[in-house]
Amino acid sequence: MTIVLHELALERGILSSPFCWMVRFALAHKGLDYQSAPTSFTGIPAICGGGQKMVPVIEDGGRVVADSWVIAEHLEAAHADRPSLFGGALGRNYARFVFATFTTHILREAVITVTGEVYKKVQPEDRDYYRDSRAQRFGMPIEEFTAAPVAERIAVLRATLDPLRTVLKDQPFLSGAAPLYADYVAAGFLLWWRAASPERVLEKDDVLIPWFERMLALYPRIAKDSTRTWDGP
Amino acid sequence: MTIVLHELALERGILSSPFCWMVRFALAHKGLDYQSAPTSFTGIPAICGGGQKMVPVIEDGGRVVADSWVIAEHLEAAHADRPSLFGGALGRNYARFVFATFTTHILREAVITVTGEVYKKVQPEDRDYYRDSRAQRFGMPIEEFTAAPVAERIAVLRATLDPLRTVLKDQPFLSGAAPLYADYVAAGFLLWWRAASPERVLEKDDVLIPWFERMLALYPRIAKDSTRTWDGP
Numbered sequence: 342m343t344i345v346l347h348e349l350a351l352e353r354g355i356l357s358s359p360f361c362w363m364v365r366f367a368l369a370h371k372g373l374d375y376q377s378a379p380t381s382f383t384g385i386p387a388i389c390g391g392g393q394k395m396v397p398v399i400e401d402g403g404r405v406v407a408d409s410w411v412i413a414e415h416l417e418a419a420h421a422d423r424p425s426l427f428g429g430a431l432g433r434n435y436a437r438f439v440f441a442t443f444t445t446h447i448l449r450e451a452v453i454t455v456t457g458e459v460y461k462k463v464q465p466e467d468r469d470y471y472r473d474s475r476a477q478r479f480g481m482p483i484e485e486f487t488a489a490p491v492a493e494r495i496a497v498l499r500a501t502l503d504p505l506r507t508v509l510k511d512q513p514f515l516s517g518a519a520p521l522y523a524d525y526v527a528a529g530f531l532l533w534w535r536a537a538s539p540e541r542v543l544e545k546d547d548v549l550i551p552w553f554e555r556m557l558a559l560y561p562r563i564a565k566d567s568t569r570t571w572d573g574p
Numbered sequence: 575m576t577i578v579l580h581e582l583a584l585e586r587g588i589l590s591s592p593f594c595w596m597v598r599f600a601l602a603h604k605g606l607d608y609q610s611a612p613t614s615f616t617g618i619p620a621i622c623g624g625g626q627k628m629v630p631v632i633e634d635g636g637r638v639v640a641d642s643w644v645i646a647e648h649l650e651a652a653h654a655d656r657p658s659l660f661g662g663a664l665g666r667n668y669a670r671f672v673f674a675t676f677t678t679h680i681l682r683e684a685v686i687t688v689t690g691e692v693y694k695k696v697q698p699e700d701r702d703y704y705r706d707s708r709a710q711r712f713g714m715p716i717e718e719f720t721a722a723p724v725a726e727r728i729a730v731l732r733a734t735l736d737p738l739r740t741v742l743k744d745q746p747f748l749s750g751a752a753p754l755y756a757d758y759v760a761a762g763f764l765l766w767w768r769a770a771s772p773e774r775v776l777e778k779d780d781v782l783i784p785w786f787e788r789m790l791a792l793y794p795r796i797a798k799d800s801t802r803t804w805d806g807p
Contacts, residue, residue: 428664430750434741435668438748438756441737442671446679504674508667515671517663523671 343374345400347388350379351462356566357537359448360409362529364397367413367522369560371423375399377566381464382471409529410440413522426522436522439515443530447501451530453479454494455537457487495540502549509552520559528556532567576607578633580621583612584695589799590770592681593642595762597630600646600755602793604656608632610799614697615704643673646755659755669755672748676763680734684763686712687727688770690720728773735782742785753792761789765800 346368348361356362356379368375378388385393389405398407399415406415413436417426427433456475460483463471472483479486505515505527514520515527531553534542543549557564579601581594589595589612601608611621618626622638631640632648639648646669650659660666689708693716696704705716712719738748738760747753748760764786767775776782790797 431661431668431754432664434745434748434750434756435664435671437741438668438675438737439671441740442675442679445734445736446675501678503678504671507674508670512667515667517667521664523667 342402343376344368344402345378346375347378347380347385347393347396347398347400349396350381350464351459352464353462354379355462355536357459357462357533358396359443359530359533361397362532362563362567363409363522363525364399364412365563365566366525366529366556366560367416367426369563370426370520370522370525371416371420373416373420373423382467384466410437428516428521432516432521432523435516436526439523440526442504443526447498447530450494450498450501451534453486453489454491454498454540455534457483457489457491458539459537460486491538492540495538495542499543499547505552506548509548513555514552520556524556528553532563536567575635576609577601577635578611579608580611580613580618580626580629580631580633582629583614583697584692585697586695587612588695588769588801590692590695590766591629592676592763592766594630595765595796595800596642596755596758597632597645598796598799599758599762599789599793600649600659602796603659603753603755603758604649604653606649606653606656615700615707617699643670661749661754665749665754665756668749669759672756673759675737676759680731680763683727683731683734684767686719686722687724687731687773688767689716690722690724691772692770693719724771725773728771728775732776732780738785739781742781746788747785753789757789761786765796769800 346361346364348356348364349358351357365375380388380396385396388396389398389400393407395407397409397412398405399412401415401419404415404419406412413426417433425432427436456479460468460471460475475486476482508515512518515523531542531549543553557567579594579597581589581597582591584590598608613621613629618629621629622631622633626640628640630642630645631638632645634648634652637648637652639645646659650666658665660669689712693701693704693708708719709715741748745751748756764775764782776786790800
């Protein structure tokens with residue numbers, strides 16, 4: 342049965358969640374067919390009969406599973422006959438650590454750089470919710486996000502990605518010769534950041550770019566649905 | 575033949591380098607006998623016939639190998655008949671990423687919290703070198719390190735260790751049921767930070783403490799040579 346993926350969309354259907362991209366990569370890696378069910382922020386409480394607070398959420402053969410990490414573990418266990426997403430316990434721990442490094446050290450600052458831009462592009466019914474929730478979470482009114490020195494913050498954020506560069510110096514993927522979930526975590530983050538950022542997030546000669554191009558070349562559907570480019574506005 | 579480990583020592587032989595602790599763990603994991611050759615900072619250019627700028631450096635059967643990461647890869651390859659330090663390519667990548675996360679996101683700030691204390695404890699011949707090199711590297715005179723709000727900085731640093739907590743929530747070691755080099759990287763960092771810090775680095779109820787105690791219980795020689803405790807001055 343086709344899996345349903347509830348994922349976040351901005352205006353014009355632009356997908357805007359690092360965690361939803363991670364799940365898309367995981368589904369593609371497993372070769373599982375899925376149907377996208379885009380939602381606005383304020384639409385989330387109505388999906389799957391209610392009770393959900395965040396996306397991604399998937400419906401897989403009658404089961405509803407929320408939280409990108411929990412979904413990844415679910416897919417690995419429930420579809421064990423498909424290619425492994427983690428490559429065993431060490432690969433699972435590796436991916437978990439990469440995921441936690443992004444949420445601990447990188448995500449909050451990255452969100453600040455994109456919030457002003459995302460606010461312009463949320464669906465109309467989300468505008469009040471987005472403005473108020475971000476102001477509360479970050480302790481500054483939405484206008485200050487666009488006034489923030491975004492280019493400077495991005496320069497700092499580029500440096501926070503150095504652990505990726507260290508590992509990729511020697512090999513094509515974070516996981517070695519072929520990609521696994523550690524790669525999908527990092528690529529999901531970059532897909533979101535690139536699409537949402539008003540500034541180029543990586544410099545042209547960054548060694549992460551060839552790796553990112555390899556990631557986009559893996560799955561045509563992901564490449565197609567992430568329509569903006571490094572050079573996009 | 576016994577391996578010689580050149581490692582950094584302060585006054586009274588206190589060992590003070592996260593990277594040297596990592597190598598000690600690696601040697602112990604492989605069950606390799608080693609002889610410690612402590613050096614002061616200013617003694618480093620004289621070891622191994624000259625040409626070295628940093629420790630750890632090991633002499634292993636006539637080969638001189640420098641840099642903790644290069645040493646770990648050397649030990650894994652040259653002593654492949656011993657227990658694996660990485661557990662395969664994914665474990666190697668995992669350890670590499672953990673290592674790079676420490677150097678990128680944690681080490682510099684941690685060094686600032688301990689520099690004032692280490693300065694009091696370096697060997698007499700190191701005092702001028704240490705004062706001048708740290709002032710240059712961090713752009714502030716050594717007196718400002720001791721004047722810095724160390725307790726506040728440590729509180730921030732505690733939070734930077736969250737990725738370790740995320741992985742350790744589910745299992746006894748970062749690497750799973752048994753420790754591998756990813757654990758040794760993190761434990762080496764904490765051994766150094768604990769020994770050099772003028773303040774307690776982890777709070778009493780931190781979930782990292784049971785893990786750290788497991789790490790110290792692995793190898794009696796490491797436990798013995800890291801004489802200071804969480805409650806030490």
